[in-house]
Amino acid sequence: MRRRPRWLVPMIALALLTAPAVARSAAPVAAGGRVVTGSIAFSSAGGSYYANDAGDRTQEWMLQPGGGVFVADGLACNLLASGTWFRQGDVVANHYEIGPTAEYYFDTVGDDAAQGHALPYVGAGYLWGKVRSELPGSTSAYNSGVVLLKAGVVWMVSEQAAADIAVQHRFGTYNEKRPQDGPKFRGNRWTVHWGMKVFLP
Secondary structure: OOOOOOOHHHHHHHHHHHHHHHHOOOOOOOOOOEEEEEEEEEEEEOHHHHOOOOOOOEEEEEEEEEEEEEEEOOEEEEEEEEEEEEEEOOEEEEEEEEEEEEEEEOOOOOOOOOOOOEEEEEEEEEEEEEEEEEEOOEEEEEEEEEEEEEEEEEEEOOOOEEEEEEEEEEEEEEEEEEOOOOOEEEEEEEEEEEEEEEEEO
8 A cells, every 4th residue: 555645644734724824814805706695585564554455465575696706805896686576466576687786895804804893885786677567467567777776784704604784775767568668667665685695715
């Protein structure tokens, strides 16, 4: 049986000991790093105020996955997708969006370990989308284009993973395409999102 070189075991041990220090040598938001994001929201409302005459509850899901690259220290360019699903009895509405966003993180980590630090951030983007609404006996569809503004904070629960909370404001136009080409409507919406972010080297 071939013997391993004597220097191999010490070299492996040294590499394992220094790996955590190398991983912490750069802040999570340093240039060249990557970020993977995701948030989800769900609401279910009932009672005589929210439910329809048949007692069907108003339910809505919102899911926002995304990811990007830090092109400079603190500045990430991302691609964001968004889906919203609404249902109340026979009434169904789905809204799908996608577009570029940019986020700037204020680095509070520096050369320290990232865990336990809070990093505030601001962001903006533009999302293109399609809306489809189905009511008994009729269907309508819209093309949407909205500006997204957001502000939030991530709390580093480990060296790479963080809990995320953000306030988002969207405003833009919705152009009716079905049952016929119609006028453009303006709309805006405030939402609060909870999610996770993972920062990768």
